[in-house]
Amino acid sequence: MYLKSLHLNRFRNYRDREVQFDAQKTIVVGNNAQGKSNLLEAVELLATLKSHRTSRDRDLVRDGDEIARVSATVKRSYGETDMAITLRKQGRRVVTRNSENLRRQMDFLGAINAVQFSSLDLDLVRGSPDTRRSWVDGLLIQLEPVYAYILQQYNNVLRQRNALLKKIRNLEENPPSRELTAQLALWDAQLAAHGSRVTRRRARVLERLAPIAQSWHQQISGETEVLEIKYAPNVARSQDDPEQVQQAFLEKIQQRRVAEQNLGTTVVGPHRDEVDLIINHTPARSYGSQGQQRTLVLALKLAELKLIEEVIGEPPLLLLDDVLAELDPNRQNQLLEAIQDRFQTIITTTHIHSFDDQWLQNSQILTVEAGEIHPFVPNI
Amino acid sequence: MIEQLQKLPGVGPKTAQRLALHILNRSEDEVQGIAQALIDAKKQVGFCQTCFHLSAQSTCEICRNRDRDSSTICVVSDSRDVIALEKTREYDGKYHVLGGVISPMDGIGPEQLHIQPLVRRASTPEVREVILAISPSVEGETTTLYLGQLLKPFTKVTRIAFGLPMGGDLEYADEVTLARALEGRRELD
Numbered sequence: 001m002y003l004k005s006l007h008l009n010r011f012r013n014y015r016d017r018e019v020q021f022d023a024q025k026t027i028v029v030g031n032n033a034q035g036k037s038n039l040l041e042a043v044e045l046l047a048t049l050k051s052h053r054t055s056r057d058r059d060l061v062r063d064g065d066e067i068a069r070v071s072a073t074v075k076r077s078y079g080e081t082d083m084a085i086t087l088r089k090q091g092r093r094v095v096t097r098n099s100e101n102l103r104r105q106m107d108f109l110g111a112i113n114a115v116q117f118s119s120l121d122l123d124l125v126r127g128s129p130d131t132r133r134s135w136v137d138g139l140l141i142q143l144e145p146v147y148a149y150i151l152q153q154y155n156n157v158l159r160q161r162n163a164l165l166k167k168i169r170n171l172e173e174n175p176p177s178r179e180l181t182a183q184l185a186l187w188d189a190q191l192a193a194h195g196s197r198v199t200r201r202r203a204r205v206l207e208r209l210a211p212i213a214q215s216w217h218q219q220i221s222g223e224t225e226v227l228e229i230k231y232a233p234n235v236a237r238s239q240d241d242p243e244q245v246q247q248a249f250l251e252k253i254q255q256r257r258v259a260e261q262n263l264g265t266t267v268v269g270p271h272r273d274e275v276d277l278i279i280n281h282t283p284a285r286s287y288g289s290q291g292q293q294r295t296l297v298l299a300l301k302l303a304e305l306k307l308i309e310e311v312i313g314e315p316p317l318l319l320l321d322d323v324l325a326e327l328d329p330n331r332q333n334q335l336l337e338a339i340q341d342r343f344q345t346i347i348t349t350t351h352i353h354s355f356d357d358q359w360l361q362n363s364q365i366l367t368v369e370a371g372e373i374h375p376f377v378p379n380i
Numbered sequence: 381m382i383e384q385l386q387k388l389p390g391v392g393p394k395t396a397q398r399l400a401l402h403i404l405n406r407s408e409d410e411v412q413g414i415a416q417a418l419i420d421a422k423k424q425v426g427f428c429q430t431c432f433h434l435s436a437q438s439t440c441e442i443c444r445n446r447d448r449d450s451s452t453i454c455v456v457s458d459s460r461d462v463i464a465l466e467k468t469r470e471y472d473g474k475y476h477v478l479g480g481v482i483s484p485m486d487g488i489g490p491e492q493l494h495i496q497p498l499v500r501r502a503s504t505p506e507v508r509e510v511i512l513a514i515s516p517s518v519e520g521e522t523t524t525l526y527l528g529q530l531l532k533p534f535t536k537v538t539r540i541a542f543g544l545p546m547g548g549d550l551e552y553a554d555e556v557t558l559a560r561a562l563e564g565r566r567e568l569d
Contacts, residue, residue, distance in 0.1 A: 163484035
């Protein structure tokens, strides 16, 4: 797929700018806080309807304005699609595809696929389980947009069940009345039904991703290290049969009944899943240097690219946010070799000189300054 | 006035402004008529004592109608659903309006809904079937499950089918609906 143009209107620090992408690689040069990342954020938003920097739409609208609009034209193997998102300081967002308003946001997903790689991604190794869960979820949403709906339903069940557990705890009746016990049983069943869908899909995607990441990791680290990605679901399952998984949920809920009622919150379910990243039988978090952790993240990102390409049948976009400079020349070259000219890549950097000449060949170079975008003119 | 009008569902600042200007341009009599109609409706319309559908009398027209089949009760979450189902003219039984769905987050448990009266109605020998017609949201599903367990000892309980809209092509159906339709598939008779 190819992102032909991107139009930012009152988005973040952009007043009104349109960018035409005319090469497979686009390098965006600029000082900090000029709008480089905002550009990539706009693409991320089109691909996932989410931003990893904020969950509030009002942050995305330019100061002093009420409405922002991000639109793009994407070329896919089946034709061109115009996508647009209208964001409001207050109120709901509206998404359109080929000028048609979509009733469900889910239908917007899947037209643009992108893998983003920023320096924040080191948190995948070092951060809390929450970071890894949202990484897997983000990938799943791109591969199977219906997962966005499944996850939303699960979170809804979770909130409702937590509200009920809190109520039970605050009533301090011990044991809780029959009426409340009966109600809780209903939410147990809902948690099991929706939770098992989330768990099964996460297991499935990690099963496919793990071998690809492993082989990349081996290649980048020079075949000295072995990476394992292990899904550690909160509710362990022996088989991938939906009924079996639901049964496992219900059993675990039964075991943790007292704890849940004392805490007043749900402790069983995929919101407590973990993804273990293991290098040479040692947890990657406690293993090795920053360089090794970077190698791991690079392998994960390359695996994401390949997996999306495999499933979608077209190479996704790659967004490199200020990350290239952090990689040593060897890893830079590995990355370049991996993407070749197949993946359209948008790269942001503060210094054009920080990477190898090979990167500059056949690249479109743009400069960003205070929300303005211009072609790059080299200083001679 | 604009602020008051904005409290109505579906009315944003612009519509509220338009409505306000329109009202100001009308004669006083006309405005009086609108205001009176609103107040009259609010004063007179209450809930049916039997099924909790909106009604100007203590028993609604549907419950009073002797031609309707009183052996089936269709359970819905609010009065809008009754109106929607009535438009189909397919159903000639009685209704029961719950007044919402179970939602602990909003502090709505079974005791906040009109469930006790429903149990009383369902346990009479006259009633032979209760049809649950509640939206398939997470909360709606939970309410359906709850009512199913509660009413089964008394009578036959069914739920309406969910699936593909009429005149729709299979290929255009979304995955969620399609999965649900597959789940609820049945043998051809």
